[in-house]
Amino acid sequence: MTKIVVLVKEVPDAAVQKQVDSSTGRLDRSGEKTLNPFDTHAIEAALQLKESGALDVDEVVAVTVGPSSAVKALHKAVSLGADRSIHLTDDALVGSDVVGTGYALAELIKRESPDLVLAGQQSDDGQSYAVGAAVAEYLGWPGLTQVIKLDVDGQTLTCERQAEYGYDTVKVTLPAVISVGDAINEPRYPSLKAIMGAKKKPLESLSLGDAEIDASKVGEAGRKAVWTGSQEPPAKAAGELIEDEDTAETVEKIVAWLDDRKLI
Amino acid sequence: MDLDLPDDALELRKVVRDFAVQEVAPVAEELDRTKAFPYELVAKMGELGWMGIPFPEEVGGAGGTTLQYAVAVEELTRIDSSVAITMCAHTSLGTQPIWLFGDDAQKAEYLPDLCAGKKLGAFGLTEPEAGSDAGALKTRASLDGGTWTIDGSKQFITNAGTDISGHVAITAITGETTDAKGRTRPEISNLIVPNGTPGYEIGEPYRKMGWNASDTRPLSFSGAEVPEAHLLGPRGQGFKQFMRILDGGRIGVAAMGLGLAQGALDEAAAYAKSRNAFGGPIARFGQIQAKIADMATEIEAARLLVYRAAALKDAGRDFSLTAAQAKLKTGRLAVKASEEAVQIHGGYGYIEEYPVCRFYRDAKILTIGEGTDEVQQMVISRAVLA
Ligand SMILES: Cc1cc2nc3c(=O)[nH]c(=O)nc-3n(C[C@H](O)[C@H](O)[C@H](O)COP(=O)(O)OP(=O)(O)OC[C@H]3O[C@@H](n4cnc5c(N)ncnc54)[C@H](O)[C@@H]3O)c2cc1C
Ligand SMILES: Cc1cc2nc3c(=O)[nH]c(=O)nc-3n(C[C@H](O)[C@H](O)[C@H](O)COP(=O)(O)OP(=O)(O)OC[C@H]3O[C@@H](n4cnc5c(N)ncnc54)[C@H](O)[C@@H]3O)c2cc1C
Numbered sequence: 001m002t003k004i005v006v007l008v009k010e011v012p013d014a015a016v017q018k019q020v021d022s023s024t025g026r027l028d029r030s031g032e033k034t035l036n037p038f039d040t041h042a043i044e045a046a047l048q049l050k051e052s053g054a055l056d057v058d059e060v061v062a063v064t065v066g067p068s069s070a071v072k073a074l075h076k077a078v079s080l081g082a083d084r085s086i087h088l089t090d091d092a093l094v095g096s097d098v099v100g101t102g103y104a105l106a107e108l109i110k111r112e113s114p115d116l117v118l119a120g121q122q123s124d125d126g127q128s129y130a131v132g133a134a135v136a137e138y139l140g141w142p143g144l145t146q147v148i149k150l151d152v153d154g155q156t157l158t159c160e161r162q163a164e165y166g167y168d169t170v171k172v173t174l175p176a177v178i179s180v181g182d183a184i185n186e187p188r189y190p191s192l193k194a195i196m197g198a199k200k201k202p203l204e205s206l207s208l209g210d211a212e213i214d215a216s217k218v219g220e221a222g223r224k225a226v227w228t229g230s231q232e233p234p235a236k237a238a239g240e241l242i243e244d245e246d247t248a249e250t251v252e253k254i255v256a257w258l259d260d261r262k263l264i
Numbered sequence: 265m266d267l268d269l270p271d272d273a274l275e276l277r278k279v280v281r282d283f284a285v286q287e288v289a290p291v292a293e294e295l296d297r298t299k300a301f302p303y304e305l306v307a308k309m310g311e312l313g314w315m316g317i318p319f320p321e322e323v324g325g326a327g328g329t330t331l332q333y334a335v336a337v338e339e340l341t342r343i344d345s346s347v348a349i350t351m352c353a354h355t356s357l358g359t360q361p362i363w364l365f366g367d368d369a370q371k372a373e374y375l376p377d378l379c380a381g382k383k384l385g386a387f388g389l390t391e392p393e394a395g396s397d398a399g400a401l402k403t404r405a406s407l408d409g410g411t412w413t414i415d416g417s418k419q420f421i422t423n424a425g426t427d428i429s430g431h432v433a434i435t436a437i438t439g440e441t442t443d444a445k446g447r448t449r450p451e452i453s454n455l456i457v458p459n460g461t462p463g464y465e466i467g468e469p470y471r472k473m474g475w476n477a478s479d480t481r482p483l484s485f486s487g488a489e490v491p492e493a494h495l496l497g498p499r500g501q502g503f504k505q506f507m508r509i510l511d512g513g514r515i516g517v518a519a520m521g522l523g524l525a526q527g528a529l530d531e532a533a534a535y536a537k538s539r540n541a542f543g544g545p546i547a548r549f550g551q552i553q554a555k556i557a558d559m560a561t562e563i564e565a566a567r568l569l570v571y572r573a574a575a576l577k578d579a580g581r582d583f584s585l586t587a588a589q590a591k592l593k594t595g596r597l598a599v600k601a602s603e604e605a606v607q608i609h610g611g612y613g614y615i616e617e618y619p620v621c622r623f624y625r626d627a628k629i630l631t632i633g634e635g636t637d638e639v640q641q642m643v644i645s646r647a648v649l650a
Contacts, residue, residue, distance in 0.1 A: 190312075191312045193321070195276055196328065
């Protein structure tokens with residue numbers, strides 16, 4: 001029997017303009033919120049492992065660290081097919097950095113002792129691409145990122161991961177933490193029945209104390225990354241427009257341009 | 265007073281929106297151009313429970329509400345009317361009569377496949393010479409030896425002629441009665457006619473102004489025979505029954521008008537920001553801004569009316585007047601908003617590559633089908649002047 005934990009995060013809706021609140025140095029997360037779209041791929045991957053029988057999965061558990069509103073992201077996760085969910089929420093978590101979040105998630109995962117942890121490749125707001133790795137580090141488990149194909153053979157997973165040039169094929173033995181790339185699958189839509197049934201699936205809400213998590217390692221108290229300032233990225237220099245009046249001449253101009261830059 | 269949608273309806277809205285944008289939008293133009301019925305989309309919507317939203321789970325439905333149904337119809341129509349009317353007519357007109365008036369055997373036989381979207385249901389009320397005056401029907405059915413024999417014709421019927429159409433529920437004259445004033449009146453009843461019944465002929469689809477990917481056909485019955493048990497509801501109650509079906513159906517069609525208007529506004533606003541004239545986007549012109557402001561305002565007002573009608577129905581309260589008002593308001597709004605959206609697009613709005621062109625053609629039926637504007641005015645004025 002296998003248990004899969006999926007890490008899910010609540011993020012501002014894609015349509016919401018994201019800004020840093022300069023007084024706190026944190027992302028302004030007001031407005032409409034939603035389940036991190038990248039995490040739907042992790043849920044889908046868990047469900048496909050379960051439904052295909054590749055792993056003998058008896059439970060898929062969605063876990064989040066976030067404010068009280070994050071319950072909605074958990075509802076979405078169970079409407080997509082997770083069996084139950086866990087919500088760690090505590091005022092002392094506010095301002096946690098990636099390492100703090102990874103620590104808290106790892107502690108929650110230890111309570112569940114799953115065989116596999118799946119995460120999205122990135123959050124749509126923080127976009128550190130790093131929480132999965134931090135969790136793996138705290139658990140002392142192998143961690144893989146950008147996985148776009150998963151093949152199971154007993155306790156061994158053969159993973160294809162998208163690398164800068166081409167693909168890496170990596171074998172890991174469970175337990176492991178795997179962040180999936182969004183090319184891994186097409187997430188399903190939740191049926192109306194599943195949407196309505198979401199609130200009926202078990203949701204465990206925990207404070208730091210409940211989960212016996214060390215408050216000095218999370219939130220403002222535990223953070224090692226501190227925001228000091230931000231600025232607009234430099235504007236891109238205007239490109240050079242070549243009007244196509246005489247095609248032979250145009251081609252010559254393009255070749256000369258590329259040649260100047262030693263690109264050909 | 266809570267004017268916000270409940271969580272489940274909000275969540276459904278997001279999911280239907282995603283589906284419409286990702287699955288419907290890429291094929292809508294082609295379905296319309298080739299007049300192809302959206303079989304694949306119907307199958308997917310069936311799996312998601314959207315072909316039977318307001319029916320209980322015991323009969324195969326999603327166990328949802330009229331409000332959820334209205335929101336789903338709205339979001340589909342925001343992208344494409346043909347797909348929306350297929351789902352909407354199937355629910356309000358095809359499945360509803362069996363749910364409301366069917367006996368246990370009929371419910372058990374028809375509802376599971378209908379709610380799953382495996383079969384489509386149709387409702388045959390309109391005839392060549394009986395539209396608004398639906399009671400002037402000529403189709404007759406006579407009962408003899410446990411068999412109904414049907415003769416007559418129906419016109420403009422949605423969802424009757426697809427590969428997955430399962431049945432049509434028709435109104436027919438089944439005899440004569442005397443009314444309260446002692447006058448002789450035709451006795452009207454509803455009958456279920458399964459597709460494939462000998463003598464039930466489904467004609468070629470009409471060449472329509474819009475709703476091109478939706479199935480609309482004339483039907484004819486010449487000596488078509490169905491068993492006595494295909495009577496739907498009590499004999500002689502046909503008139504009352506179809507009035508009730510149309511009452512509820514108006515909420516669905518009103519949600520279509522709302523969704524179409526919103527879709528037209530979405531397109532118009534995006535275009536106004538991206539189209540340049542006289543040295544900048546046309547959205548900076550006061551006349552364009554006024555159109556956008558008026559559309560947005562009318563849409564918001566219409567939305568409240570549609571949701572109100574749906575919420576009244578869900579609460580088991582009288583919704584007839586509100587539904588008729590919602591239908592009247594949104595049909596006109598859809599026509600007006602799609603016209604303004606085309607206007608904002610200039611010449612491009614007259615070209616089929618732009619969705620507003622399709623929206624403009626799809627809008628007009630909304631002031632006609634399931635009761636014309638004039639019929640809604642009759643219903644509304646009767647209530648006001650009573
Ligand atoms: C009460 C509270 C308030 C917070 N306020 C702020 C704030 O003001 N500013 C701020 O920057 N951050 C805040 N956080 C969130 C926290 O800092 C982020 O979760 C953390 O920085 C993760 O980084 P990321 O979003 O870049 O994740 P990434 O590394 O980009 O995410 C990769 C994957 O990791 C998983 N993951 C990421 N975060 C979570 C999570 N929280 N729970 C479960 N799985 C997760 C997902 O699967 C995701 O796809 C708050 C958290 C809490 C509990
Ligand atoms: C695409 C499409 C799909 C359809 N789908 C279905 C379907 O699935 N099932 C079905 O049964 N029908 C369907 N219909 C038929 C539709 O409901 C009728 O067309 C509509 O009810 C109007 O009837 P009619 O066309 O006979 O017009 P008429 O009733 O002849 O009306 C003509 C005009 O006279 C006006 N008028 C009529 N009576 C009055 C009055 N008393 N006072 C003032 N004005 C009046 C009308 O408002 C209208 O302007 C569909 C029609 C179309 C075009």
